[in-house]
Amino acid sequence: MNESVVTGSNGASINETLARLVEKTEALTALLISRHGICLGQAGGGARLNATALAALVAGMFSATKEVANIVGEEQFSILLQQGKKRHIHISLIGEKSMMVIVFEEYSRIGRVRLEAKKCSSTLVRLVNQDRKDQEQAIQDISIPDFKEYALNLIDRIFVIGEEEDASP
Amino acid sequence: MPHLDLNNRQLVFKIVYFGPGMSGKTTNLLFIHKKIFDKYKGDMVILDTEEERTLFFDFFPVSLGTVQGFSLKIHLYTIPGQVFYEASRRIILEGADGVVFVADSCIERFDDNVDMYRRMTTNLGSYGVDPTSFPIVLQYNKRDYDEVIPLGQLEAILELPDDLPVTESIATSGKGVMRTLQLISKEVIRNFQLDGSA
Ligand SMILES: Nc1nc2c(ncn2[C@@H]2O[C@H](COP(=O)(O)OP(=O)(O)OP(=O)(O)O)[C@@H](O)[C@H]2O)c(=O)[nH]1
Ligand SMILES: [Mg+2]
Numbered sequence: 481m482n483e484s485v486v487t488g489s490n491g492a493s494i495n496e497t498l499a500r501l502v503e504k505t506e507a508l509t510a511l512l513i514s515r516h517g518i519c520l521g522q523a524g525g526g527a528r529l530n531a532t533a534l535a536a537l538v539a540g541m542f543s544a545t546k547e548v549a550n551i552v553g554e555e556q557f558s559i560l561l562q563q564g565k566k567r568h569i570h571i572s573l574i575g576e577k578s579m580m581v582i583v584f585e586e587y588s589r590i591g592r593v594r595l596e597a598k599k600c601s602s603t604l605v606r607l608v609n610q611d612r613k614d615q616e617q618a619i620q621d622i623s624i625p626d627f628k629e630y631a632l633n634l635i636d637r638i639f640v641i642g643e644e645e646d647a648s649p
Numbered sequence: 650m651p652h653l654d655l656n657n658r659q660l661v662f663k664i665v666y667f668g669p670g671m672s673g674k675t676t677n678l679l680f681i682h683k684k685i686f687d688k689y690k691g692d693m694v695i696l697d698t699e700e701e702r703t704l705f706f707d708f709f710p711v712s713l714g715t716v717q718g719f720s721l722k723i724h725l726y727t728i729p730g731q732v733f734y735e736a737s738r739r740i741i742l743e744g745a746d747g748v749v750f751v752a753d754s755c756i757e758r759f760d761d762n763v764d765m766y767r768r769m770t771t772n773l774g775s776y777g778v779d780p781t782s783f784p785i786v787l788q789y790n791k792r793d794y795d796e797v798i799p800l801g802q803l804e805a806i807l808e809l810p811d812d813l814p815v816t817e818s819i820a821t822s823g824k825g826v827m828r829t830l831q832l833i834s835k836e837v838i839r840n841f842q843l844d845g846s847a
Contacts, residue, residue, distance in 0.1 A: 644823035
């Protein structure tokens with residue numbers, strides 16, 4: 481599946497911001513993910529990743545960490561760091577509603593990763609909010625009755641009810 | 650609650666398969682994943698224990714196509730049904746646009762179904778969702794058992810609305826699975842409105 485191709489007017493600048501961060505930190509890739517597990521932007525082709533699955537998992541992980549934080553009397557851990565043999569990930573909260581995932585290889589660059597992540601955090605928060613506003617505007621242009629009719633047709637076409645209905649148990 | 654994600658011009662609807670442990674939620678998703686053509690689906694993520702019990706969730710995305718310039722997607726999730734995973738269930742249910750409640754038709758599991766349904770409505774309520782006006786499909790799974798809970802019994806004890814869609818299924822053979830998915834997806838689409846809450 482062709483995932484997370486950003487087309488929105490501000491989507492481009494989310495990707496640009498991520499691209500600059502990838503360049504400065506020499507990371508493999510950086511992604512912006514919504515709290516509900518949807519990929520909002522990506523830069524860096526250094527790692528061939530399934531961004532959709534990664535987004536769902538990271539969002540789950542972050543929510544779980546929040547629950548863990550609550551249990552030990554913290555509100556939230558704002559950074560998660562996972563150290564592997566060759567690759568490492570740095571995950572940080574971007575405002576209340578999204579998080580950034582940076583995948584990198586040289587562990588010695590962690591200082592730089594941390595710094596750059598922090599530096600672009602407020603820009604990203606602003607872009608995400610702006611993006612949301614633009615999209616809300618754009619979505620007002622949708623004709624709801626037409627949208628629904630077309631979507632219902634797609635559902636009929638893609639979620640096909642097949643011969644299993646006749647199969648005896 | 651956020652009914653859609655407006656970023657990147659994609660509308661993403663989240664459908665969660667809820668229900669007691671071993672009722673067949675993962676089996677539903679596996680069948681759907683097998684059945685849908687490759688070009689519409691992403692890889693399936695399964696987070697389970699060695700005994701294949703769901704530990705956190707199962708997940709895969711479906712891309713239905715482009716509607717009026719927006720790319721329309723459905724994300725399918727299952728929750729872990731074992732009672733002690735309550736915290737994980739809450740996390741996954743958040744932001745759901747619709748739920749399939751997979752009930753186990755086995756008579757001995759009657760109380761487990763009822764208990765889990767109540768947990769679900771409590772969780773939805775905690776996110777400010779009114780379960781009586783929220784898209785839900787009740788699926789009586791495991792209809793291949795010799796003795797099954799008669800249709801209507803769960804609805805009665807749970808005092809569910811008369812117009813709640815109900816299906817029968819045998820998830821292991823796929824019977825009723827795609828029909829349930831169609832029903833819930835359509836409920837979710839029909840329920841969709843521009844209330845700016847996203
Ligand atoms: N006979 C019969 N068995 C089924 C049916 N659906 C699922 N099963 C079996 O029931 C068992 C549990 O199915 P799962 O899909 O893993 O159940 P689950 O709801 O995901 O369980 P948890 O992840 O623990 O919450 C498996 O052995 C399935 O093969 C059905 O319709 N009929
Ligand atoms: Mg399961």
